Every structure is written in C-alpha cells, then in structure tokens.
Amino acid sequence: MKTWRIIDVINWGVEYFGSKGFDNPRLEIEIFLQYILNCEKINLYIDFEKEFSHSNLKKLKDVIKRRTKKEPIQYIIGEASFYGRDFKVNKNVLIPRPETEIIINVSIEFLSTKKNPFIVDVGTGSGCIGITLAKEFPSAQVIAIDYSESILDIARENSKSVGAKNIEFIKFDFLKENFNYLADLVVSNPPYISCKEMSSLMVDVKEYEPHIALSDKMDGLEFYRVFSNKLNDIIKDEGSLIVEVGNGDHPLKVKRLFEESGHDKVEMIKDYNKDIRVLKVIKG
Numbered sequence: 001m002k003t004w005r006i007i008d009v010i011n012w013g014v015e016y017f018g019s020k021g022f023d024n025p026r027l028e029i030e031i032f033l034q035y036i037l038n039c040e041k042i043n044l045y046i047d048f049e050k051e052f053s054h055s056n057l058k059k060l061k062d063v064i065k066r067r068t069k070k071e072p073i074q075y076i077i078g079e080a081s082f083y084g085r086d087f088k089v090n091k092n093v094l095i096p097r098p099e100t101e102i103i104i105n106v107s108i109e110f111l112s113t114k115k116n117p118f119i120v121d122v123g124t125g126s127g128c129i130g131i132t133l134a135k136e137f138p139s140a141q142v143i144a145i146d147y148s149e150s151i152l153d154i155a156r157e158n159s160k161s162v163g164a165k166n167i168e169f170i171k172f173d174f175l176k177e178n179f180n181y182l183a184d185l186v187v188s189n190p191p192y193i194s195c196k197e198m199s200s201l202m203v204d205v206k207e208y209e210p211h212i213a214l215s216d217k218m219d220g221l222e223f224y225r226v227f228s229n230k231l232n233d234i235i236k237d238e239g240s241l242i243v244e245v246g247n248g249d250h251p252l253k254v255k256r257l258f259e260e261s262g263h264d265k266v267e268m269i270k271d272y273n274k275d276i277r278v279l280k281v282i283k284g
Contacts, residue, residue: 007048020068032063035077070203082128087158089126092151094213096128099271100189102278103242104132106269110240120181122174122188127155129187134167145172179234186235189244190223191216224254228261241281251276
C-alpha cells in the first residue's frame with residue numbers, strides 16, 4: 001500500500017482541485033489538511049515529509065467528496081472567520097462574509113461617542129455581528145434576536161467560545177412580534193435577495209445556505225419596510241440603524257423606503273470593492 005507524505009497530498013490536491021475548475025486549488029487542499037491535522041498552514045510545509053495516515057486519507061476523501069459537490073468549505077470544516085475571530089457555522093445559519101464586516105466598522109465609528117450603549121442585533125444567525133460588537137464594546141449591553149432556538153444555540157456557542165459575556169440571545173420574530181426595545185444602535189444583515197434573483201445564485205449558496213436567511217421570498221425589501229415603519233419605536237433619539245443591503249439598485253430602493261417614511265438622515269456606505277454595502281440611518 002502506498003505511503004503518502006503531506007507534500008504528496010498537497011501536490012495531488014492542487015492537481016485534483018485544478019482539474020475540477022476550482023479558482024484556488026492550493027488553498028482548497030491546504031484548508032482541508034489544516035482541518036484534518038488540526039495545524040497551522042506553516043506546519044504543512046515544515047512537516048512536509050511526515051506520513052499522512054490512511055485514516056486521514058479517508059477523512060480527506062470524505063471532505064473532498066462534499067467539496068466537489070460545491071458544498072461551502074465553511075460548512076465542511078464547521079467554522080468561518082469574521083473580524084479576526086472564528087465562528088461555528090452549520091447549515092442553519094448564513095456563512096459570515098468579509099463584506100459584512102463593514103457593518104462592524106461603521107458601528108464602531110458611530111458608537112465611539114456613546115457610553116454604555118444598548119445594541120440590538122436583528123436576525124443574528126451565527127451571532128457574528130452582535131458578538132463582535134459585544135467584544136469590541138465590553139461596556140455595551142447587547143441583545144441578539146432570531147426566530148429559531150436552533151439558530152440561537154449556535155450563536156450561544158459562539159458567544160461562549162469567544163468569551164462575550166455582555167450579550168443575551170432571545171427567540172423573537174421581528175416581522176411578526178412587537179419590538180419592545182429602544183436601542184442606541186440596531187444592526188442587521190437581513191434577507192435581501194428577491195425571489196426572482198434566487199435562481200441566479202451560485203450553486204454553493206442556493207443549494208446549501210438557508211434560504212430564509214437569504215431571501216424574504218418577495219422583493220428583498222420586506223425587512224427594510226418593517227425597519228422603516230418601526231424606526232421611531234425601536235431607536236433612541238440620535239440613535240442609528242445600520243443594515244447591510246444588496247447589489248444593483250437594491251440600496252437605492254431601500255434608501256427610498258426610509259425617505260418615504262420620513263427619515264432623511266440616510267447614508268449609503270461602500271465596501272472594500274467600492275460597492276454600496278451598508279445603509280446607516282440616524283433618528284432625529
């Protein structure tokens with residue numbers, strides 16, 4: 001039976017993932033080897049002559065089988081990075097994305113003058129936004145809400161793993177229940193993909209990520225309508241709503257909703273790719 005070294009597996013993986021059309025074949029195999037061996041990337045190359053056991057080969061075969069079906073890497077290894085921290089993810093929650101970190105940057109700037117702020121994270125999912133803000137602002141009180149206990153269980157695990165003690169998780173359906181909080185800051189990455197757009201999503205998104213976290217099954221504006229109608233009841237004077245928005249003309253549609261509801265302090269903010277990614281609304 002052939003003996004495989006780590007470097008043999010790397011070379012094979014680069015060739016295999018390349019033949020399957022993956023954009024970065026080396027990164028694919030490196031991530032899976034780090035996951036299986038529980039090591040850092042540098043150790044793969046320091047210990048490149050070490051034998052890769054047959055039990056690990058079996059594990060690798062299993063994860064590669066899943067990956068070639070376009071299952072996201074984050075679901076396979078069970079975690080995703082967000083704002084320098086690792087968050088547990090599974091198919092119940094949306095995978096945190098780098099562009100969503102803009103919400104954190106904008107929130108940090110807004111809260112810089114606030115003392116002991118009260119923050120609400122609507123549709124928390126993995127908890128990445130609310131937990132990150134709780135860690136960045138230890139004096140803050142953070143409440144994170146979502147409609148499902150199975151989702152909140154993941155967020156609670158993440159809160160414990162990163163040591164966020166100033167955050168509470170509450171089962172709450174924002175679209176159907178009365179919101180009884182008056183916050184300095186409300187943050188959200190709500191479902192904003194329209195029903196028509198769902199079919200055009202990449203396979204790894206539409207086949208694996210939870211549709212309820214991606215789309216409102218309508219025009220992608222339902223959550224923003226509720227936010228615009230409830231803004232005065234959920235945010236303190238001079239408080240802010242900071243939300244992620246979609247592509248194309250979606251940001252302008254969302255901005256128009258708030259302006260038509262009488263909110264004129266609306267700012268559109270671009271992400272790292274110079275696309276409008278976040279809307280900040282100030283009450284007052």
